[in-house]
Amino acid sequence: MGTSRHVERRTVLKAAGAAAATLGLAATTGCGGDGGSGDGTVTLRYAWWGGEPRAIAIKKTIALFEKKHPKIRIKPEFTDYEAFWEKFQTQASGGNPPDVFQNAVGFLRKYDKRGVLMDLKGQADAGNLSLENFRNGVLANGQVDGKQIGIPVGANTMALVIDLKAFQKAGVTPEFGWTWDEYFTALQTIQDKLRIAGDTGYFSIMYLYDLYLRQNGKAFFTDSGLGFTEDDLTQWWEDGHKRVKSGLVADPKKVEQVKPKSALSAGLAASEFTWDNFSIRYEGEGESDYGLAPIPTGDGKDTGQYLGSLMLSAFSGTKHPEEAARFIDFMVHDPEVGTIMGYDRGILATTEQYDAFTPTDDNNKGVKAYEEEVAAAGALGKITPHPSGADVVEAAFLRIGGEVAQGKSKPADAAKALFSEAKAAFAG
Known part of the structure; x- marks a missing residue:
């Protein structure tokens, strides 16, 4: 998976659909019973x-x-x-x-x-x-x-969903194996030329941070706890907060205001990291065209994906x-x-x-092509183990990361708080 090859049309594919399967509410039905009947049913x-x-x-x-x-x-x-x-x-x-x-x-x-x-x-x-x-x-x-x-x-894997029109207007083309530095340079180009943020808030997404850690020989979870240090997380959140202040990442207050719509489909930013099969939501919500692009890397090869x-x-x-x-x-x-x-x-x-x-449909074709491309590139590894309490830690990471973005918590204090909540969750 080299850095010279541009993403082909089959990789950055238009996402179409009405709404994400994870959105919307449905009434609960049924209450169960003893599970048997006289006729053997x-x-x-x-x-x-x-x-x-x-x-x-x-x-x-x-x-x-x-x-x-x-x-x-x-x-x-x-x-x-x-x-x-x-x-x-x-x-x-x-x-x-x-x-x-x-x-x-x-x-x-x-x-x-x-x-x-x-x-x-x-x-x-x-x-x-x-x-x-x-x-x-x-x-x-x-x-x-x-x-x-x-x-x-x-099965699904993490992807970068992009506003195709914004990337094209800015003259930015995602590449397999591009580095994080190249990704942020691309977002800066988008900000300079289009006057919109490049990203919606990458640093509060636990699963993306897991990929970043895996790219650097670590992981978010071990079998029994966290696989990184407070210093690691402090650096991650400091970098994220700096990009919020510079306008490279969307204003978190505006992101909250447009919910449940995504900040990407609301036009507040040009890209967002999420699971590839969630990409159906953007075309249904937004006015642009959207596609799937590769995860940035640390070394031009390892995405950390699974x-x-x-x-x-x-x-x-x-x-x-x-x-x-x-x-x-x-x-x-x-x-x-x-x-x-x-x-x-x-x-x-x-x-x-x-x-x-x-x-x-274009969305499902795009998801299939993206996963097949990632698999063919040899980028898929094994999933990181999740200890008991991982669900609580995921929710805490999203909440505390949001507090960092809004300037309500300093990165070092936020990292300390996350580790404290994680310790309690793992002990529960």
């Missing part, structure tokens, strides 16, 4: 987070499953991300979480530590769930201490472990499910579903 509770488009698609896959498995009924429960985990924590504490539920790497160790998650290897050994045909080694994302407690349904994933997990105390495993197997392997879900939760994780779905 089993009922499983299935919970996830996401917007209305995801809910509509998942309900179609549930109907398909019930048609093929008439003795298993599925009761759906869904809401937005924050409300999902608030409710799930209460359910887990009360011993009544859903039988099957959407999960993410930041929560695996936390709920494994509490004995909530089923080790699905046993169900795989029994023939109720296949652990074969997962793409690019993504199955490992759901493994903790030798147990398979999450089964990936999709495939993240949404997963399905099962409750260790479910009364119907075999049926839960069969349901998960269907949801991650059935080709028709793949065609229904598309890339709503990221690039489809298994070959059966990946091969079954051919994207037709």
Whole structure:
């Protein structure tokens, strides 16, 4: 992955769509029960987070499953991300979480530590769930201490979403292997020529900082804690705050004012780091054209990137472990499910579903091309382990990073506060 090759048309691709799957609210339905009936029919509770488009698609896959498995009924429960985990924590504490539920790497160790998650290897050994045909080694994302407690349904990676018109007007062309210095020089050019900020606020994004650390031989998390120092974080936030004051990064007060719209689609800046499959939101919100560009590097080669994933997990105390495993197997392997879900939760994780779905819109074509380009360039590594409490640290990083951006907290004090909150989270 050299610095001389410009990103080709298939890499910086137009993103199209109506709204991000992570946005929007949906009412929660269903409350579960004993899971059985007199005629032998089993009922499983299935919970996830996401917007209305995801809910509509998942309900179609549930109907398909019930048609093929008439003795298993599925009761759906869904809401937005924050409300999902608030409710799930209460359910887990009360011993009544859903039988099957959407999960993410930041929560695996936390709920494994509490004995909530089923080790699905046993169900795989029994023939109720296949652990074969997962793409690019993504199955490992759901493994903790030798147990398979999450089964990936999709995969995504970090990307730089850019305002194509702004970059073109400024005469800036992203390149694979470009360095951070080259990236910030590009943003300065955009600011000078177009009088807008270059970035929306990169330094409060935990997953981007993780990539930066990985580029420098560290990582955000170790198995049990943080993989960097207070000095490391202080420097990161000092650099970010300086760029806010210089106007290179968008005014955080204006960023707050346009929420829930992105500062990028609101025209406050020309680029924003996020997960590649979230790029659908910008075209729906904004007036420009948007595309995916490479992550800047430290050495012109290593981006630190990996495939993240949404997963399905099962409750260790479910009364119907075999049926839960069969349901998960269907949801991650059935080709028709793949065609229904598309890339709503990221690039489809298994070959059966990946091969079954051919994207037709510009956004999904762009996401597929971007991930294939990154994989072909050999940029993908293994995901950084997340200890129990990682979810709390992620929220704290976003909040405290925002305080730094607004000048409410000095970088050194903010770093100290983050480490203090992390210590408490890991001990919980």
